[in-house]
Amino acid sequence: MLRGLKRLLRHLVLDLSPLRDSRDYRLLFSSGVITMFGTMITMVTIPFQVKELTGSYLAVGLVSLAEFVPMVVCGLWGGAIADSLDRRKIIVLSELGLLITSAALLINALLPDPQVWVVYVVGALATGIACLQRPSLEAVLQQVVKHEQQSAAAVLSSLRWNFGAIAAPALGGLLVSAFGAAAAYGVDTATFVLSLALLWPIRSLPPAADAAPASLKSLVEGVRYAVGRRDLMGTYLVDMAAMVFAMGTALFPFLADELRAPQALGLLYSAAAVGALIASLTGGWTARVQRHGLGVIVAAVLWGAAVALCALAPNIWLLIVCIALAGAADMISGIFRMTMWNQTIPPELRGRLAGIELLSYASGPMLGNTRAGLMADLGGTRFSLGAGGLLCVAAVLGLGSTMPKFRRYDARTDEHALAEKARRQAEVTTASHP
Template structure:
């Protein structure tokens, strides 16, 4: 084999060192794989059930909007408690709460006349609990993974997510079409039970001895730190703009119907993850990139271009290709953002900043789906896709111009990255 090809394969091959070196990362990784399947199947089941009950674009889009306020409030508070309490305890108790909400959806689906309001209310509660949990899940990566393995862990976590996002929506589409939405909710409930077994074995992850108690003051402190760093602000705003203007998953049930391919619903949901999985499998090269801010900008713009092309694709297969390309671009953006966060944010602020990060990468899709539903109500599915993609590119390029520090970020020279690297090295020697 030519040496150049060998080098290329080494750069593309997966780095499994975080799984090999950290028992707690393995447990968290396994738990994530299991719950992801049920959660993503439910992601297909809820809009499908809402469409069955209402046959309304707006009603489906409003499912995401109903989840927005709980996500904002609980995401910020979840960040505060992640820095103040044992992160393992937060993760386990939240998982129990998610088990209960999944069971509630299952019971509602079994009723002779399922209630629409349950989908909104339970969806909002589930999002709130998940948002309380997410900052702790993000923050523990600093504790259970070595500093120089953070990029590899980001790739592996992305790979885990995307493998599930390919298989689970396809399975979900088949399940809801063949056996009804109840089967999806039953499976989701079972996955949370299995996940609890793994999470219970994770070691205690207590806060620092001088950790600030969870309070409005500590939240404000975290927000001030985030706003003081324009490179972090760039990661939040660019991702939010990309998602608000170009996210359109709420349109998939209608797009499948327009294409006269109802069985392709799961494929549409999975296509983005197919592209993202390819990006993750070949993502070892991302560890060599140092200009993470510029990488996020380019990837977010390509995401918008791909969504815009979806609007003019003439058949289901070209649409799937466009969505897959969008997913690959979004995944590369996510890897760069996660690496920036975990390599530059002080550990005593990591939970609170994870709460702020959650607002950026979770609020965007929620608002984007609501936007897509409203635009489709006005101009149709293709109009919502095309206009959203164009607006996404324009917004990303405008933010890149307005945030030069983010655009010029370099991990080899940035003072925050160097300070965190030195702190981790000192802690290892001690």
């Protein structure tokens, strides 16, 4: 029994080999931790400042609308340039742009009469720059992390994100409530300065010698490749279905009131991140999974089931547990999806596909919260959660049954995974025997 327990613990232990083996990954990871804190602080501060300046619910809601178009346009274009330009240069210049936007928000907040239009415009610009950068950040993992370590890198990236998602909003709330918006923007600006110092030493990461220039044609080529890969389309469609049918964070304020626990609203928002963090910390076992498509399907079904259970929770604490379970399942799905992407997509297309991925996982929650609000108007919050969760389970199972290539995907036998593995091995051989 003791031997079995040791084996189980060994499977759960976090794999730190990407951090140990890759200097560039260490720099990217450290930069990401620092930037994550600053960005999350600003994410809390912008709606708070708009509320303080206008007192309008509509004005606060329009912040997300102002950021939607830059997200779509820049996410796709960011994917195109990630495949045609030096990815290090894109990352560093984008980080500099984000530093400038953060400084602009700081200057506006320090004015005797801060302008709300500046918050909208600069916030939208910052979203656009971040979405230009994101595909390069996603694609660069393929270049700086070994092929067999991609699952471990996915777990570490998830861990970084969830740690920030739990701690940074709380820190942002304390900063903005105690010292005002200017102090919060000041901290964000400082984090970008530190992040730039870490990103600067990263080696050049040029595109392939025959890389196509960024253009509408290259974007269409990326979309055609994605559509032609049923296993990739499965990762996008299952995640979209899971988010559209079961995302319900817009209902949290109403649930807190219904359960007579308004003081626990913050816990509802952080519960999913806590569950995801636990899944990341114990996610060493995911590196041993080879049937990633089936793993995504199972995790998405568990996500929907956990959301449906939220509808039955009789008190705030059981509701928090259900939300945490949902967050853990969603994180496991994300780890498997990221592993599939980084182990099978050719490097010359990785940036453009990362842009498509950004749209799939960023737009789903927006549409899902709209769906949650509409269904709550029809039948209340519990109906919205329960029906949404069950619809998610049905949709995911339906997609899984109609996409056998995705469901049966196996990294040990898939032609794309084997081709990418062979390419990486050839690169290592060439580098060691010039």
